[in-house]
Amino acid sequence: MDRRGLLALAGGVVAAAATSASVVAQPRPVPRPVSITIRSFPVTSFLPGDAGRSRFGQLEYRGGLELQSDHPHFGGLSSLRLDPAGRQLTAITDKGFWLGAQVDMEGPRIAGLSQARMAPVLGPGGRTLASTGNWDTEALWIEGGTAWIGVERTHRIFRFDTFGREGFLARGTSIPVPMGSQRLPSNRGIEAIGVLPRPSPLAGTLLALSERGLNPAGDIRGFLIGRDGSSEIAVRRTNDFDVTDLAFLPNGDLLILERWFSAWRGVAFRIRRIGIDAVRAGATLDGPIIVSGDMSAQVDNMEGLAVHRDADGETILTIVSDNNFSFLQRTLILQFAWKG
Missing domain, CATH: 1.20.5 (Single alpha-helices involved in coiled-coils or other helix-helix interfaces)
Known part of the structure; x- marks a missing residue:
């Protein structure tokens, strides 16, 4: 050549x-968000055996829906947040996907979810969290344009600083979870997170609770994560209930959603109220049950809890179930008015 x-x-x-x-x-x-269609079927009574009853504990049942969709990633709802007016819903699934939708109302009753969309949760570099092994997304909090997501099996929390601007295209960065030498169980890790509100002296601190990571006393481990470091906290465990989510009442008091499961007796849930002044480093949190339900009521695997105020100034609690992507379970969204 x-x-x-x-x-x-x-x-x-x-x-x-x-x-x-x-x-x-x-x-x-x-990956871009995609529009999906969600079908809604009314749940007119919380207790089918006593259909005329609306008061349960310190709550009044306002209505609910069973939700269905043909989208392959719909289901497994593990945590949800609503905007201050209660009209925009943001949730996560336990397979690493966002769900967003408009909440449609007929008077005081929830009537459906419309303009729904889903997208995979993104991590550093724009990769999906699921592709990096962080697929078990169980906990969600949104505050001031920032979102936090807790991943149960890998015991990590991701912060999305640009969520307020970029929505589902925001990318999360990992923040440390202070487990110390005692690791959390693989499938009993971070299940609920929230930013402590005023009037707590720890306002702005992130509270993270495990599902069933037990301390030596047999109580559920949690963590307070703030600018000045981290410390442990615990939730008193009774009657085999595990933590699934948390929220705060307008006065700052903490609500903890808990779930109980038995292969023989089915599922049950309860919500406990804890004064915000009790939430401090080293504390073991305990408080009265404000509502509970078992298989006699319209319940399933209740995992998500959110609080907002409606147009009439009433405090509304919204609870959602995780159907584990199983045809044997249901995706329920139930709403109650606070009467405590």
Whole structure:
């Protein structure tokens, strides 16, 4: 081959290598939110055996829905938040997906979810959390344009600083969870998170509770994570109930949603109220039950809890169930008015 041929061959090799490198270097496309359709079926009574009853503990039943969708990623709802007016819902599934929807009302009763959309939760570099092994997303909090998501099996919390601007396209960064030398059980890790409100002297501190990571006393471990460091806290465990979510009343008091499961007796849930002044480092939290329900009521695997005030100024509690993507379970969303 003459000199001209050698130069042409070399140039071709260099061009091919550059083209190959360019192809390899191309960033992955960021998954975009997709619209989905959610079908709603009314749950007119919380207690079918006593359909006229509306008062349960310190709550008044306002209505509910069974939700269904043909979208393959719909289901497994593990935590939810509502905007201050209660008209925009944001939730996560335990397979690493966001769900957003408008809450449609007929008077004081929830009537459906519309304009629904889903998208995978993104982590550093725009990769989906699920693709990095952080798929078991169980806990969600949104505060002031920032979102936090807790991942149960990997015991990590991701903070989304740009959630207020970018929504489901925001990318999370991992923050440390102070487990110390005692690791949390794989499937009993971080299940509920929330930012402590005023009038707590710890306002702005992140409260993270495990599902059933027990301390030496047999109580459920939790953590207070703030600018000045971290400390442990606990929730008194009774009657085999595990923590599934948390929220705060307008006065700051903490509500803890708990679930109980038995293969023989089914599922039950309860909500406990704890004064915000009791939430401090080293404390073991305990408080009265404000509502509970078992298989005699319209319940399933209740995992998500949110609080908002409606247009009439009433405090509304919204509870959602995780159907574990099983045809044997239901996705329920129930609403109660606070009468305590």
